[in-house]
Amino acid sequence: MKPIRIWDLPTRLFHWSFVVLAVAAYVTAKTGGNAMIYHFWCGYAVLALLIFRLVWGVAGPRYARFSAFVTGPRTFFRSLRDGRDGSGTEGRFAGHTPLGGLSVIAMLLFFGIQVGLGLFSNDDIFNDGPLVKFIDKDTSDMLTGWHLRNQWVLIALVALHVLAIVYYRVARKKDLIKPMILGDKKLTGPALPARDDWRVRVGALVLIVLASALVYRIVNLAPAVAALPSY
Numbered sequence: 001m002k003p004i005r006i007w008d009l010p011t012r013l014f015h016w017s018f019v020v021l022a023v024a025a026y027v028t029a030k031t032g033g034n035a036m037i038y039h040f041w042c043g044y045a046v047l048a049l050l051i052f053r054l055v056w057g058v059a060g061p062r063y064a065r066f067s068a069f070v071t072g073p074r075t076f077f078r079s080l081r082d083g084r085d086g087s088g089t090e091g092r093f094a095g096h097t098p099l100g101g102l103s104v105i106a107m108l109l110f111f112g113i114q115v116g117l118g119l120f121s122n123d124d125i126f127n128d129g130p131l132v133k134f135i136d137k138d139t140s141d142m143l144t145g146w147h148l149r150n151q152w153v154l155i156a157l158v159a160l161h162v163l164a165i166v167y168y169r170v171a172r173k174k175d176l177i178k179p180m181i182l183g184d185k186k187l188t189g190p191a192l193p194a195r196d197d198w199r200v201r202v203g204a205l206v207l208i209v210l211a212s213a214l215v216y217r218i219v220n221l222a223p224a225v226a227a228l229p230s231y
Contacts, residue, residue, distance in 0.1 A: 003184035006095050008061045008196040010204030014053055015180055021046050022111070022158075026151075036127045040118075044215050047115045051211035053108060056204070061194040063094060069101025076102075094191040103161055110153050117147035119218070130219040 007015075025042035028035040057066040071079070076098040096104055119131040121144040132140050168174045179185040183196065 001186040001188055003186050004094065004191050005183055005193040005196050006063050006185045006191075007180055007183045008064060008194050008200055008204075009183065010056065010201060011060065011064045012180055012183060013204075014049055014056070018046065018049050021049070022154075029151075032123075036123065040127070040129070043115050043118045044219055046111060047218075048208065048211045048215045050108060050112050050115065051214060052204075052208050055207055055211075060204075061196065061200055062192065063096070063194050066101075066105075069093060069096035069098055070105070071098045071101075094185065094187055095194075100164070103157070103164070106157055107161070110150060110157060114147065114150050114154060117143050117150060120144075121147045131221065133223055134221075 021042045025039055025046065028039035028042060056064055059065075062068060079093065079098045119129045120135055120140055122128045122132055122137075122140050123144075124141075128140075135143075165176050168176050
């Protein structure tokens, strides 16, 4: 077994930044009051990370791409049966397995829904999402309800994710945390390493800056002002 670079630095930074921000968003929401301003900031940062990850899933290094772990039904169920890809090697799924990839997609989807709903939510006191001004109060209240209910979906997904990590560590003797920290994973079969050079890192930096600028633009959208009639 020899270590192979699987997770590039931008993907690792995304992962752990996402963990910190998700926990901070949950804690500040439960704290309420003045902490809600930090809840909103966490939500904006999560949205920027989600935009980054969607683009990185198409243009990023080998194992960060969605094509590396999103498969058809036949390959998916075959991987469940033998823990390997269809060719009998670990190569293709050296990053996420198809089941792990399904978890990634579910996380991105439901966190995206949560952040989107949060932009239109209110707390009936003095905190409103930045896009509440575009909808009426009843619609905002409805979306707020969905925002509150969706948190339980996120909690369930996070719990399953943690349980999967524990299962792999205890039952299959595979440490999934260390590779996401250091980037390298020890594999028994052949696998191509992921690119993780300065070009990849500069590209990721440019991408997160652009994603942050887009979020800033969304958050600061203003309703169109009707033109006054001229006489």
